[in-house]
Amino acid sequence: MTRNKKDVASKEILNTREAAGLLKVTTQTIKNYIYSGKLNAIKTPGGHHRIKRSDLKTLGFVTEEEKNPESLSMDEMFQMYNSLVGTLITTVESLIKALDTRDIVSSGHSSRVAEVSCAVGKAIGFSEKKIQELKLGALLHDVGKVGISEVILGKPGRLTDQEFFLVKKHSEIGEKIVAEVEYLRPVASCVRHHHERFDGRGYPDGIGGSDIELNSRIISIADTYDFLRSDLSFRKAFSINDSLQEIKNSSGTQFDPEVVKSFLNTVQGNLFQLH
Ligand SMILES: [Fe+2]
Structure with missing residues (x-):
């Protein structure tokens, strides 16, 4: 089952695919950010990366609400x-x-x-x-x-x-x-x-x-x-x-x-x- 856009918009902890979707980059780019230390991430016991939504701000990510206060x-x-x-x-x-x-x-x-x-x-x-x-x-x-x-x-x-x-x-x-x-x-x-x-x-x-x-x-x-x-x-x-x-x-x-x-x-x- 895929999460819809609204769910991702309100999630605090994201996987690499969701983070990539928000930043409009590829999952590989997200991984590169993680490996180069530009983006904080934690690893699950299964070896997957999990990213705090607030950490995306270090890469210049702003929410739709922040971009468009009139919305x-x-x-x-x-x-x-x-x-x-x-x-x-x-x-x-x-x-x-x-x-x-x-x-x-x-x-x-x-x-x-x-x-x-x-x-x-x-x-x-x-x-x-x-x-x-x-x-x-x-x-x-x-x-x-x-x-x-x-x-x-x-x-x-x-x-x-x-x-x-x-x-x-x-x-x-x-x-x-x-x-x-x-x-x-x-x-x-x-x-x-x-x-x-x-x-x-x-x-x-x-x-x-x-x-x-x-x-x-x-x-x-x-x-x-x-x-x-x-x-x-x-x-x-x-x-x-x-x-x-x-x-x-x-x-x-x-x-x-x-x-x-x-x-x-x-x-x-x-x-x-x-x-
Ligand atoms: Fe007065």
């Missing part, structure tokens, strides 16, 4: 995409954790902002792809602080006008950093606008309402909530209830009222456990 099924491509995005998010998370320690807000700020933002995104009905984009934007929202002096970021006490002017540059610096990386570019403008206000009195562009992209409007609330919940050198952290009240008080001025509603529904409906 992957939609499911496989989706899984591959998800795994790449997952790796990207994990990488960004660990880099940002290091950066967070430079700030007065308690460390882990960006991860917490990402968690809250994603919970709100889910409540709004975002697709998995939109959630991933929101998560990246939230993780990276303060990445521009890498360009701000640690002396200012960690200053115990309130900032002078000049210092505050410099700190405010972080959203533009962040946009530039993120825009440099192809895979992160879609979240660059969201990073730029995370300090805009719904009433147009934010920075850096002073845009308002729906001119501010939805992801930035969500991150803005999660960011402020986490800031209020942090112990600072010049004040204690607000309680959960007081922090929520502050968010409500700024609905329609600093924050988009619809997003405030979604945020409150998310946390009060126990869809997300606030810290």
Whole structure:
């Protein structure tokens, strides 16, 4: 009984004939490779050669899937995409954790902002792809602080006008950093606008309402909530209830009222456990 092509394609251990078929050479050529040491092989008790499929790569063999990524099924491509995005998010998370320690807000700020933002995104009905984009934007929202002096970021006490002017540059610096990386570019403008206000009195562009992209409007609330919940050198952290009240008080001025509603529904409906 002969094995069909598909069986050979999935076999890990091959005989010389199967290896020859995959490499499109003669069995004698395979034997020559073995005898010359170019190809590893083991011998069966009967004296036949057996070759590990992965060893064929040393001779430049690539699978059909490797040659033609477009021949992957939609499911496989989706899984591959998800795994790449997952790796990207994990990488960004660990880099940002290091950066967070430079700030007065308690460390882990960006991860917490990402968690809250994603919970709100889910409540709004975002697709998995939109959630991933929101998560990246939230993780990276303060990445521009890498360009701000640690002396200012960690200053115990309130900032002078000049210092505050410099700190405010972080959203533009962040946009530039993120825009440099192809895979992160879609979240660059969201990073730029995370300090805009719904009433147009934010920075850096002073845009308002729906001119501010939805992801930035969500991150803005999660960011402020986490800031209020942090112990600072010049004040204690607000309680959960007081922090929520502050968010409500700024609905329609600093924050988009619809997003405030979604945020409150998310946390009060126990869809997300606030810290
Ligand atoms: Fe910020």
